[in-house]
Amino acid sequence: AKQVVAVVGRPNVGKSTLFNRVAGKRISIVEDHPGVTRDRIYAEVEWLNYNFTLIDTGGIEPESKETILSQMRRQAEIAIETANVIIFMVDGREGLTGTDREVASMLRKANKPVILAINKVDTKEHSPYYYDFFELGMESMVETSATAAYNIGDLLDEVVKHF
Ligand code: GDP
Ligand code: MG
Numbered sequence: 001a002k003q004v005v006a007v008v009g010r011p012n013v014g015k016s017t018l019f020n021r022v023a024g025k026r027i028s029i030v031e032d033h034p035g036v037t038r039d040r041i042y043a044e045v046e047w048l049n050y051n052f053t054l055i056d057t058g059g060i061e062p063e064s065k066e067t068i069l070s071q072m073r074r075q076a077e078i079a080i081e082t083a084n085v086i087i088f089m090v091d092g093r094e095g096l097t098g099t100d101r102e103v104a105s106m107l108r109k110a111n112k113p114v115i116l117a118i119n120k121v122d123t124k125e126h127s128p129y130y131y132d133f134f135e136l137g138m139e140s141m142v143e144t145s146a147t148a149a150y151n152i153g154d155l156l157d158e159v160v161k162h163f
Helices: 015-023 068-082 098-109 130-136 152-160
Strands: 003-009 042-047 050-056 085-091 114-119 140-143
Touching (some): 003 098, 003 114, 015 042, 015 050, 015 152, 042 152, 050 068, 068 098, 085 098, 085 130, 085 152, 098 130, 114 152, 130 140, 140 152
Parallel strands (some): 003 050, 085 114, 114 140
Antiparallel strands (some): 042 050
16 A cells, blocks of 8 residues: 655644645645535655655644644544654744644654654754754654755655655
8 A cells, every 4th residue: 555644743834835845746636625625635745766645734624613732633643543654843943832742742652653854944053942852752853944945855765764
């Protein structure tokens, strides 16, 4: 079966930017009818000799009145159920938040490979919060810039190691 990679993370960390960059034009447009998200959340990706489906869990529509935390929990559950490898994205400019810690603890219990993408690191210097992120206990960490396309290849290399 085809490998599935899911991107999970708080709103605004850069999930969709990464998704669009990695997906290029190979995005499957989800049917626009009631009950189906209008967002483009699935993409078929080719990286080196690997093919996989990438899911942007942030594009899954929230249930009405859902808090950020419960939305995040639902996204993490979907990722845990469907993905072979999970990219957990955090914001290298904002640093670690309580929601990040909650999501990390859900993901750690899932026994699936998780790559921490510390995004918005647009220069060669570490995020000022880089060492704080070790607390999340993720097996690998990559600093990325989704907008500047920095280290995206390194991130995908880490992902495909687990296929
Ligand atoms: P999402 O809510 O996690 O899907 O986040 P988006 O992909 O929509 O990005 C949120 C905002 O962060 C947008 O204004 C992006 O342009 C910006 N952004 C995303 N990645 C980066 C990055 O690597 N560096 C910087 N400086 N901004 C970024
Ligand atoms: Mg998004």
